Amino acid sequence: MSEKQEHSRRGVLRTAAGVTLGAGIATGASTAPAAADGGGSRPPGQRNVPREVAILLYEGFTALDAVGPYEALCRVPGVRVTTVAVKAGPVRTDTGELGIVAAKTLRQVPRADVLVIPGGGERGTTESMADVRILEWIRRVHRHSTWTTSVCTGSLILGAAGLLRGLPATTYWASRPYLKEVGAIYTPGRFVEAGKIITAAGVSAGIDMGLHLAARLSDQRVGRAMELAMEYDPEPPFGTGSPEKADAETQALALKLLADSAT
Amino acid sequence: MSEKQEHSRRGVLRTAAGVTLGAGIATGASTAPAAADGGGSRPPGQRNVPREVAILLYEGFTALDAVGPYEALCRVPGVRVTTVAVKAGPVRTDTGELGIVAAKTLRQVPRADVLVIPGGGERGTTESMADVRILEWIRRVHRHSTWTTSVCTGSLILGAAGLLRGLPATTYWASRPYLKEVGAIYTPGRFVEAGKIITAAGVSAGIDMGLHLAARLSDQRVGRAMELAMEYDPEPPFGTGSPEKADAETQALALKLLADSAT
Secondary structure, eight states: OOHHHHHHHTTOOBOTTOSBOSSOOOOSGGGSOOOOOSOTTSOTTOTTSOEEEEEEOOTTBOHHHHHHHHHHHTTSTTEEEEEEESSSEEEEBTTSSOEEEEOEETTTOSOOSEEEEOOBOHHHHHHHHTOHHHHHHHHHHHHHOSEEEEETTHHHHHHHTTOOTTOEEOOOGGGTTHHHHTTOEEOOSSEEEETTEEEEOSTTHHHHHHHHHHHHHSOHHHHHHHHHHTTOOOOOSSSOOSTTTSOHHHHHHHHHHHHHHOO | OOHHHHHHHTTOOBOTTOSBOSSSOOOSGGGSOOOOOSOTTSOTTOTTSOEEEEEEOOTTBOHHHHHHHHHHHTTSTTEEEEEEESSSEEEEBTTSSOEEEEOEEGGGOSOOSEEEEOOBOHHHHHHHHTOHHHHHHHHHHHHHOSEEEEOTTHHHHHHHTTOOTTOEEOOOGGGTTHHHHTTOEEOOSSEEEETTEEEEOSTTHHHHHHHHHHHHHSOHHHHHHHHHHTTOOOOOSSSOOSTTTSOHHHHHHHHHHHHHHOO
C-alpha cells in the first residue's frame, strides 16, 4: 500500500486545499472513490496539453470580476490560469486600493483556450474600450479561442472589439442599454451563451459563469465538485441583488457608492 | 446648478464604478434622491475618521476568501481597505497561479477596525496557524478591533490565536471537525456572529459575510445597495454548494481537485 493510500485510509479531514490539516477525524468523503479525470470535452490526443485560461487585467478593473472566474477555473483538471495585462506586474482595481499581479504581457499570450474579460469602473472600462492594444489582442486571441467570455462591463470591451454584433449578451445591470451601442442584444440571465462567447452579468455573476465554464471545459461532475469546493451555497443577506429586486433608493445609493469609490 | 447636478439631470447611465460611461441613455435610478451617508453605527464625532479594514494575506491563501469581503466592504462610506502580510508585495494564492499585493506589513498595521482572515490551502492554513508573527499580530489587532472576522479555514487561524475558545463558529465544510481542536463550537450558517467575532463558511461565504458586515459598519441601506452593486443575485448552476446538497462522489472529487491544485 502506498503512503498516499494509507493516508487516505486514515480518513483525515481536508481543508480548502484538500490536503491533511491534522490527524484523526474521519470523514466519509475522503474515502469515497476518486472520480472524473475531468477530460470530458477535451479533444482526443490533447489530454496532456494544459488548456490556458487568460484573464485580462487593466487599470480600474473590478477585483471580483476577475477572481470569481479564476476561483472556479483554477482547479479544473488540465487547465492553467494566467493573468495578462498591457504591462506585467501589479494592476490596480477600480477603487485603487487593491493590486492583483498580471503574470504576463499581452505579447506573451498570443493564444489562449479561454479568454476572460472582467468589467471595471467607468474609467477602466472606457479606457480599455479605446485601447487598440487591448482590442487587437482580444480579437487575435478570440480567433483561435474555444471560449471568449466576459463579466460585468467586460462585455462592452468585447463589444468595442467588434465581437458582439448581432449577438445576445448581458452586462452590468446599470449598463444594459449600452449593449445596443456595440451592436449586441441585451438578454436577461446570470450569463448568456452565444456560440463560443459567454457574457456574464455584474461582478458576482462571474462565479456562476465560471462554474458553468468549468463544466464546459471538463464535465458536469467537475462543475458540481467546483461548486462544492467553493462552498457556493449563497444566502444573499438582503435579497436586493438585481434591479428587479431593489427599489429606486437602493439603486440610487448603489450608483452613488460606486461613483464615490471610483478612482 | 453645479456641474454635478447638471450631469445627473442628463440621466446618463452608469457602469460598475458608477460614473458616466457615455451619454444619452436615461435611467430612473441616477435621478432618484441620493441616500444614506452610511455613518449609521459610527460613534459620534468620528464620522470623518476612515475606519480601516485589514485583510491578512499569507502564502497559500484562497483568492476569493480575501476578495469577496474586499469587494463588499471597499465602497462602504468612510471605510478604507488595506491588505497586510508578513512581507509587503505580491503574495501567492493556494494554486500558486495568482498573486495579490499586500500593501503593508504586519508592523505597519498595529490597529484596525475590522480584521479579515481568509482561509487557504492546507499548507497556507497550517503554516499560518504556526506562525507566531501572524498569531501575535491577530491577537494585538483583535484587542482593539470593532470586528474580527474570518472566511473558510481562516477561523482555524483565529482559533490558533486563541480567539475562539468556547465560541460558536463556522469554517470550510470539510474542516468543520477541526473547530473542536481550537476550542470552538461548530455552528451551521453562512456566517456565525459571536460577540465581535464573525466567522464565515467556505470561500464564497465571505461575500455573504462581507455584505452583512457592510451593513454593520454602516446601515441596512448600504448593505442593500452593496448587494446590488455586486449584482449578488446568485444562481448556482449545479445546486451542490454544500455537503448537505452534494453526494459522496461530488465531495470526493471536490477534495481531489483541491488537493491536486495545491502547491
